[in-house]
Amino acid sequence: MLSKKTKYGIKALVYLARQEDRVPVQISVISKSENISRKFLESILLTLRKNGILGSKKGKGGGYYLLKDPKDIPMTTIMRLLEGPIAMVPCVSLNFYEKCDDCPDENACAVHNVMLKVRDNTLEIFRNTTLADLSD
Amino acid sequence: MLSKKTKYGIKALVYLARQEDRVPVQISVISKSENISRKFLESILLTLRKNGILGSKKGKGGGYYLLKDPKDIPMTTIMRLLEGPIAMVPCVSLNFYEKCDDCPDENACAVHNVMLKVRDNTLEIFRNTTLADLSD
DNA sequence: CATTATCCTACTAAATCGATAGGAATAAAG
DNA sequence: CTTTATTCCTATCGATTTAGTAGGATAATG
Structure with missing residues (x-):
């Protein structure tokens, strides 16, 4: 949330x-x-x-x-600044990566893999949406 | 998170x-x-x-x-049960909808509209991923 | 009846969230 | 130079959520 x-x-x-x-x-x-x-x-x-x-x-x-043109401010920047990680788990975060304590092997982790997919999709949206888009 | x-x-x-x-x-x-x-x-x-x-x-x-076959348990079910809403804001949630206090018009809200897009994408993934997929 | 398990309620420490309070610093207007 | 309007900054706070923990009740098995 x-x-x-x-x-x-x-x-x-x-x-x-x-x-x-x-x-x-x-x-x-x-x-x-x-x-x-x-x-x-x-x-x-x-x-x-x-x-x-x-x-x-x-x-x-x-x-x-x-300070900048709205079209040069992507949602990724705003989200990371205010909300923190975009990913749902730290182990799939690009900017806030953290290893899970309980997980011996990330690539074998089922949670990791779904959440990677979700992150990719969400990131794609946020990258392609700028403040200018929001303001229309 | x-x-x-x-x-x-x-x-x-x-x-x-x-x-x-x-x-x-x-x-x-x-x-x-x-x-x-x-x-x-x-x-x-x-x-x-x-x-x-x-x-x-x-x-x-x-x-x-x-109780059921893993392929009949979608991620949406699991997520809603354990995590609650899949959407990032209550005003775009299908199962946990709530109006925003501060927002007079949802359709005019910039936040609402991006988050709707994100929800659609995430939902699509969770709907098409079952426990059987996670277990492979 | 003893053992092994889930069931259930209640409690708790720590962190986070959504503010609020109050004054210091600075800039403009008169 | 004084008043007024604004941001700047630190600190605090109550409520809620999170991630557990404690301990006994209940039920199934042998």
Whole structure:
């Protein structure tokens, strides 16, 4: 299940992508429009900024804005940043790989093999979907 | 992320599917073979039995056994039973549907639409994969 | 009746989730 | 230079979920 953090993060990014110019948008504006707790959204936007997706400006007229063109931000990037691994088990994760304690041989593991298939399919979708696609 | 419960459950089912005859297998045998905590596995097998996947026999020579042919047990059934929804958001779930609090219009929601696509793909895989496939 | 197994309920420690609180830092406007 | 508006940052918190554990009840076998 997708966390609210990720869901809210995506919604906020879509909101920013739909802005015509790159003028900073305040947290409170997004939070009201998308029905997201202001403080919670604040922490989400902060991590997006710290990871190079958003820029920010303090003080009056400040807010957040996209640093890149929406079509250059794939879902894989957003998901990995906010949600973590895309795979359902760590042993089939590309970016968050971890060996299973209980499993002596990955290639012989039935779970491993189905989940590999699922990951490939999901990854394919996320790779081919950018923030621009979401914003249409 | 897949819970250990689901992962262990699948592994145990595969173990049972690989048995030649339908003789009951004791929890402790499976737990040792698959490196799963005995007590934890006990509770997992219990829910599988309560949901018509496994049969059980008490006392000496007792244990758990599959009630159906492995090829008649699709991953969808196992997943929904142990893990819950297959979808990443409740608003695109077939069996565990729930409306989002924050979302006034599902069809206009960017998150909804990507996740619908992901669900379709994942579902397709799980529908076409049975316990028999996992056991090969 | 003794042994061997599942059955069942309840409990628990640790982690994660979804926030919330409150002030510091900074930028703009007057 | 002061006020106001905003992000920045750290810390905390209650609820829920996860991954078990404990211990006895129940039933089948010999």
